[in-house]
Amino acid sequence: MTLRIKALLVHLLTATGAVLSMLAMLAAVEEKWDLMFLWLVVALVVDGIDGPLARRYDVKRNWPTYDGVLMDLIIDYLTYVFIPAYALFKSGMLEGWAGWLAIVAIIYASVVYFSDTRMKTKDNSFAGFPACWNMLVLVLFALQPGHGVVLAVVLGLCVAMFTPLKFIHPTRTMRWRTVSLPMAIAWTGFAGWAAWVDFNIASWAHWGLMVTSVYLVLVGIVQQIIPLTNREG
Numbered sequence: 001m002t003l004r005i006k007a008l009l010v011h012l013l014t015a016t017g018a019v020l021s022m023l024a025m026l027a028a029v030e031e032k033w034d035l036m037f038l039w040l041v042v043a044l045v046v047d048g049i050d051g052p053l054a055r056r057y058d059v060k061r062n063w064p065t066y067d068g069v070l071m072d073l074i075i076d077y078l079t080y081v082f083i084p085a086y087a088l089f090k091s092g093m094l095e096g097w098a099g100w101l102a103i104v105a106i107i108y109a110s111v112v113y114f115s116d117t118r119m120k121t122k123d124n125s126f127a128g129f130p131a132c133w134n135m136l137v138l139v140l141f142a143l144q145p146g147h148g149v150v151l152a153v154v155l156g157l158c159v160a161m162f163t164p165l166k167f168i169h170p171t172r173t174m175r176w177r178t179v180s181l182p183m184a185i186a187w188t189g190f191a192g193w194a195a196w197v198d199f200n201i202a203s204w205a206h207w208g209l210m211v212t213s214v215y216l217v218l219v220g221i222v223q224q225i226i227p228l229t230n231r232e233g
Helices: 003-031 035-057 069-090 096-114 134-143 146-162 177-196 204-223
Strands: none
Touching: 003 035, 003 069, 035 069, 035 134, 069 096, 069 134, 069 204, 096 146, 134 146, 134 177, 134 204, 177 204
């Protein structure tokens, strides 16, 4: 198989995310939240592997007809932002004015963030919260905090998108990747487990989600506080 064909197949793999987003949306419309999140977890796995494959097979050079970055952004907006925001609103987790405020803030702030040319830092992390609402909303479904907590977290992270706070990319941020990548893989496993058991509070997946989520949210900020050592540099 030639490099050109491999590059094309990577593009086609990325494009499957659009199909997965449709399947997730259909489940969301029927309020089958566990099924919706299972599709979103599969989409997250695809998003996690297509990037390394794209760089390995140099898709920009070997199949430049399709813009993989643009394709990825379109799909990410659906799976990371639009569908999770719909689920947060429609599930009743936030009702009335709070629900409207949250969904408008998520959708509006995220589209601005996605178009920001400064969203990536020099070490391939994200500048500001990277609009991973699919991950946040799944955790909220699992933990079921009060309405006030949900609203505060949502609005706080909307603001955090436009701050200099750093959030790692688990596969591309090299610093501490030997820990960060397994944590991200573990989070994905716990997320799939939690959705599979329909967010049963007795599941150990909830504890795993909490531990891995705290790490993934805070590790980039910790890296900003702790200077690079000579060995890391």
